Amino acid sequence: MKTLRLILGDQLNENHSWFSSVDDQILYCIFEMRQETDYVQHHIQKVIGFFAAMRAFGERLKDKGHRVHYLKINDAKNHQNLEKNIKLLVEQNNIEHFEYQAPDEYRLDEQMRTICTALKISYKCHDSEHFLTTRDELSSFFEGKKQLLMERFYRYMRKKHHILMVGEQPEGGIWNYDHNNRKKWKGSPGIPLYKAFKNETKTICDDIAKSKIKTIGHFKGPFFEYPINLKQAQHQLSYFCKNLLPYFGDYQDALHSDEVYLFHSRLSFAMNLKIISPKEIIYAVLSEYKKNKEAITIAQVEGFIRQVIGWREYMRGMYWKEMPVYKGLNELENHEKIPDFFWTGKTKMNCLEKTIKNSLDHAYAHHIQRLMITGNYLLLTQTHPDAVDDWYLGIYIDALQWVQLPNTRGMSQYADGGKIATKPYVSSGSYINKMSNYCSSCQYNVKERLGPNACPFNSLYWNFLDDKKQKLAKNQRMRMMYSVLNKFSSEEVHQMKLRASEIMSNPENY
Numbered sequence: 001m002k003t004l005r006l007i008l009g010d011q012l013n014e015n016h017s018w019f020s021s022v023d024d025q026i027l028y029c030i031f032e033m034r035q036e037t038d039y040v041q042h043h044i045q046k047v048i049g050f051f052a053a054m055r056a057f058g059e060r061l062k063d064k065g066h067r068v069h070y071l072k073i074n075d076a077k078n079h080q081n082l083e084k085n086i087k088l089l090v091e092q093n094n095i096e097h098f099e100y101q102a103p104d105e106y107r108l109d110e111q112m113r114t115i116c117t118a119l120k121i122s123y124k125c126h127d128s129e130h131f132l133t134t135r136d137e138l139s140s141f142f143e144g145k146k147q148l149l150m151e152r153f154y155r156y157m158r159k160k161h162h163i164l165m166v167g168e169q170p171e172g173g174i175w176n177y178d179h180n181n182r183k184k185w186k187g188s189p190g191i192p193l194y195k196a197f198k199n200e201t202k203t204i205c206d207d208i209a210k211s212k213i214k215t216i217g218h219f220k221g222p223f224f225e226y227p228i229n230l231k232q233a234q235h236q237l238s239y240f241c242k243n244l245l246p247y248f249g250d251y252q253d254a255l256h257s258d259e260v261y262l263f264h265s266r267l268s269f270a271m272n273l274k275i276i277s278p279k280e281i282i283y284a285v286l287s288e289y290k291k292n293k294e295a296i297t298i299a300q301v302e303g304f305i306r307q308v309i310g311w312r313e314y315m316r317g318m319y320w321k322e323m324p325v326y327k328g329l330n331e332l333e334n335h336e337k338i339p340d341f342f343w344t345g346k347t348k349m350n351c352l353e354k355t356i357k358n359s360l361d362h363a364y365a366h367h368i369q370r371l372m373i374t375g376n377y378l379l380l381t382q383t384h385p386d387a388v389d390d391w392y393l394g395i396y397i398d399a400l401q402w403v404q405l406p407n408t409r410g411m412s413q414y415a416d417g418g419k420i421a422t423k424p425y426v427s428s429g430s431y432i433n434k435m436s437n438y439c440s441s442c443q444y445n446v447k448e449r450l451g452p453n454a455c456p457f458n459s460l461y462w463n464f465l466d467d468k469k470q471k472l473a474k475n476q477r478m479r480m481m482y483s484v485l486n487k488f489s490s491e492e493v494h495q496m497k498l499r500a501s502e503i504m505s506n507p508e509n510y
Contacts, residue, residue, distance in 0.1 A: 002025055005028050005029070006100040007028055008108065009054050019064065029070075029086070031082065032078070036050075043360075047213060049226055049228065051204045053229070073208070087115075100116075102127060104400065106323045112125070133317060135316075136317075148419060151310075153314050157310060171298060172298045172302075177299035177303060178306075181303045183250045185262060195266070199225070199232075240265040246295050246296045249304065255432070257438055265304070278312065286301070316403065318406045326405065326409065329417070332415060332424075334385065351373050351439070354438060359374075364396065370396075372432065379426055424468075429458050432446070449496055450495050
């Protein structure tokens, strides 16, 4: 039986059981397509990175003896559409059976069902063999429960996989060291130079230019510096464990104008393309911790593992539990446009300028920059969540909808009304000042609420609370801030709302 197997651009797992043996009757296909480059406008480095990793994976399979049909973006036989490309290969190669790995994005999952129905040959869907949970495991875990708290799911994952456990109890006596993960980085300890890989990009850049794919952001070149294959990802993992892990937990929420990555791992791109598995990453981190407990405290390790086996798997589970309705939720009824400076970084607010320019330059920002700088501003200015989703999905190199959508629409924008976050993650300038050095070199005064020099986040924050009080005032976790708002004079509230309205009407002036 002649079999065609599809490999999507985020399914680059060379340890998948598909590749355990070589079979001349199996043809693997990988496609670079405008269907995928154009459904949202992506960062130039994201397109380069995907193409580089996909091409490297195709060559790796060929080197192992597998038959591979690879269509580059400008190939004359490339129909730029998944269904048309598959249909052509089926006809040209007299394919009798088709197989694919379950996609992690809803739109592709639906497309694959349509394709398989139309092929009129036998077909089979396989697991991608990447995640620690099944698609519906979270739904089953929370069945009958009103609150879908990540912490409960995280503890379940720790127990199930026996990670940082002593019998049935958490190692160290507590489950979560989040209170240890909020230190402000002030220049010490020193941060080693990040590991940069020298992946050639000229051919890919030429192909992108020739195809006239519209992108955002910048690429200075000549090398793509993130890992694009398993060997590089393993080097990156080793570097993280030895050089960054000892301080990761302490400073994972820190922000600094001079540092892009701080102590973060830079593994999310490789992990989300399934180049390296979360299991391999977790066990490498645990191994390093066990060998160096004098240098690495449990708070550093738990903070990292919580992101991988807790938050990442939780986001995926929530995505599959709530789609497709989730993508259209807008519970706070926000409808403003995204400011133009989100595409340029040209703003007087130092925290936003640094975060957006770093995102445009590196296709990267860590979770607190995404949540409490850009996400915070977009929620306070009541931006439509559709626009927020498109920006986040496009600009970050690790952004795929299964992880981006619940993070932005749920955690960041509270557009789901509290399915993921127990309260909106909004703040005035005080939080930004607490966690960063941004405010010290900003032209605005973080301590002022009113006046031309007052930090815009301050009036926007109180205006947001006032505008949304009918929806939020009953939230237990918001009551303290509403009690503060109620102590302001009516005139002060009026003046803050006037300033917030001016900022929202003319964001490019601020």
